[in-house]
Amino acid sequence: MKKPTQELSSLFLTIYIFLFLTTSSLAQQRDVRTSISQRFREAPKFYNAPDCPSIISRTDNIVNADNTKDIDTNDNSDDNNNDDKNDKFICSNDAVHIAMTLDAAYIRGSMAAILSTLQHTSCPQNVFFHFVASASADASLLRSTISASFPYLNFKIYRFHDSAVAGLISTSIRSALDCPLNYARSYLADLLPPCVRRVVYLDSDLVLVDDIAKLAAIPLGGDKVLAAPEYCNANFTSYFTPTFWSNPSLSLTFANRKACYFNTGVMVIDLDRWRAGDYTTKIEEWMELQKRMRIYELGSLPPFLLVFAGNIAPVDHRWNQHGLGGDNFRGLCRDLHPGPVSLLHWSGKGKPWARLDASRPCPLDALWAPYDLLKPPYSFDS
Secondary structure (H helix, E strand, C coil), X not given: CCCHHHHHHHHHHHHHHHHHHHHHHHHHHHHHHHHHHCCXXXXXXXXXXXXXXXXXXXXXXXXXHHHCXXXXXXXXXXXXXXXXXXXHHHCCCCCEEEEEECCHHHHHHHHHHHHHHHHHCCCHHHEEEEEEEECCCCHHXXXXXXXXXXXXXXXXXXXXXXXXXXXXXXXXXXXXXXCHHHHHHHHHHHHCCCCCCEEEXXXXXXXXXXXXXXXXXXXXXXXXXXXXXXXXXXXXHHXXXXXXXXXXXXXXXXCCCCCCEECCXXXXXXXXXXXXXXXXXXXXXXXXXXXXXXXXXXXXXXXXXXXXXXXXXXXXXXXXXXXXXXXXXXXXXXXXXCCCCCEEECCCCCCHHHHHHCCCCCHHHHHCHHHCCECCCCCCCC
């Protein structure tokens, strides 16, 4: 016969397990509802200007979805995106190729970025989006969400296997920077079909107010792999630890280079030159060193600086008015940098949609709001 104390302990244990399982189930349901309940309006269709080039398919170089190269497998493309329309665009040099990562957490920002891109370009029907999503994400949900708001959009979704980079990631100053998908920009040359020779990489927390074709056409010169706005007034030494600078074999990395900070949220990349130079491996080598001795604190940016800083093609600052999300700790409001604006970028902790929802927007968040396609929770379908 059990003692009363034993019976009481068993009862408490049963109640604890029941509450734990119930709470976990409810939390999972909340997570699912959050990702699915975000519904977006359909964007207007945008048409090419009369002088836009006609997209001609290079049929000898077409890469179907089931033949594209992958980081871990022989298939990195979402199979359901494989159709003749996409094949027509994907290998065209006349198309403007844009690469972005795509996930449920930032889908609202991505939708705004897509809308702003199409709205401000003269040839919106010549734009092709290459979306990179985690292999563990619900690709069908992401695809249907994009298609519902942009029925005429030319796009393909590529699966990025977190295992390709998870073992190389070191903790940084902000947990959002440690997400494996944040490192997918280093693998675009492997993920995208070999016939895609140049791509504009864009973060999800930005909007364009100018023609993306102008940025895509930035000349890279004879040997440059990428182009981006440089900020030589920034304190470049702060992006690396004293351990790095005190080690002559490491600090000499920047010898004979006028190394300046650049933001990797907006880049024009020559994928042919990237592949030829095996720059993904060069970035991974620095990440491997970081695992052995801490030489930087800030996520995926420092490896790019180590490989490319001082050796990129310049781009006018108007193409990345960055830092509008504040710093990586508090996300305080910031003003625009002096000069003209072609792209507004809310890099930093504060995101405009989060601040607007919290009724604590910064003044410049009003410039993002017109591109927000989120349906209010009380809206009804017609």
